[in-house]
Amino acid sequence: MPVPRPNVFPEAGSAESAADASALPPGKATRKAALLLAGTGGSRAAVGEVEALGRRLKETGLVARVAFAFAAGGAPSLHTALRGLADKGVDEVLLLPLLVPMEPGLRVWVGRSVQRWRAAAPELRWPLVRLAPPPSDTLGIKEVLREMLGQAEEAAPMGESALFASDASLVPAQHWRVLVCQGLACNSAGAPAVWNQLRLEEDRLALRTRGRGVTACTTGCLGPCSLAPVLQVYPDGQFYGGVDEAGLRRIVHEHLLGGQVVEELAYAPNGRKQRLRARTWRAAAPNVAAAKAEA
Numbered sequence: 001m002p003v004p005r006p007n008v009f010p011e012a013g014s015a016e017s018a019a020d021a022s023a024l025p026p027g028k029a030t031r032k033a034a035l036l037l038a039g040t041g042g043s044r045a046a047v048g049e050v051e052a053l054g055r056r057l058k059e060t061g062l063v064a065r066v067a068f069a070f071a072a073g074g075a076p077s078l079h080t081a082l083r084g085l086a087d088k089g090v091d092e093v094l095l096l097p098l099l100v101p102m103e104p105g106l107r108v109w110v111g112r113s114v115q116r117w118r119a120a121a122p123e124l125r126w127p128l129v130r131l132a133p134p135p136s137d138t139l140g141i142k143e144v145l146r147e148m149l150g151q152a153e154e155a156a157p158m159g160e161s162a163l164f165a166s167d168a169s170l171v172p173a174q175h176w177r178v179l180v181c182q183g184l185a186c187n188s189a190g191a192p193a194v195w196n197q198l199r200l201e202e203d204r205l206a207l208r209t210r211g212r213g214v215t216a217c218t219t220g221c222l223g224p225c226s227l228a229p230v231l232q233v234y235p236d237g238q239f240y241g242g243v244d245e246a247g248l249r250r251i252v253h254e255h256l257l258g259g260q261v262v263e264e265l266a267y268a269p270n271g272r273k274q275r276l277r278a279r280t281w282r283a284a285a286p287n288v289a290a291a292k293a294e295a
């Protein structure tokens with residue numbers, strides 16, 4: 001089980017939080033938060049690096065809260081982090097992408113994902129979300145690059161140590177392979193959030209070794225772009241379309257763990273062009289198969 005990590009600096013209600021809020025320049029909303037959006041948080045070291053950046057940002061005193069999230073795998077996801085800030089009564093979230101290069105579709109998928117999350121939990125008071133430009137568009141980036149150059153000059157040369165990867169590998173034994181399309185149409189429709197959700201479920205449910213075993217990877221366009229976001233499950237090559245985080249959870253529990261195709265999201269090659277069907281299931285409906293699989 002991954003260790004839950006705090007993603008808000010400082011935690012709600014702490015003395016540090018109160019002091020920071022009172023020290024804000026006049027006119028700065030005390031319920032404004034910055035949210036760092038990083039790439040992959042697949043290791044403790046990666047999470048620690050983003051935490052350190054969050055602390056640096058917190059020290060500027062420009063916002064009352066700083067949180068972080070990962071866009072391409074790792075916890076917390078953007079959804080979890082945003083919900084956490086909404087639960088803490090934050091009015092506005094300034095989203096800072098730490099992604100180089102920043103996917104051209106990021107603005108669209110974040111916008112659509114936020115719309116979807118709001119629609120799925122209308123009872124929650126969601127904050128306004130504003131997206132900053134990528135690091136390469138900021139004036140101060142020259143200073144950062146200059147400092148990095150200086151530090152690189154001082155660093156020990158790479159490739160001088162005797163550290164080599166082993167020359168033998170295990171061939172994976174997993175039965176299921178999930179391809180998650182990250183082509184333009186799928187990215188714009190929210191595929192990064194679906195991929196992130198799959199990585200979280202993989203970790204949470206130990207999918208690699210559980211049942212018949214699952215491996216997953218991202219791919220370029222799989223073909224049926226009008227069904228975005230699309231994923232495909234092998235060895236059968238089953239296509240799924242219009243997959244969101246709730247749909248992904250069903251595919252994990254019913255198909256990968258239960259061996260049953262999720263018909264509501266499934267599309268078969270029939271020689272004709274196909275459109276996305278309207279949803280016929282409710283995301284919040286109790287999922288008996290899921291409950292059984294987790295029991």
Ligand code: FES
Pocket residue numbers: 181182183184185186187220221222223224225226228230
């Ligand atoms: S971009 Fe995903 S199927 Fe084409």
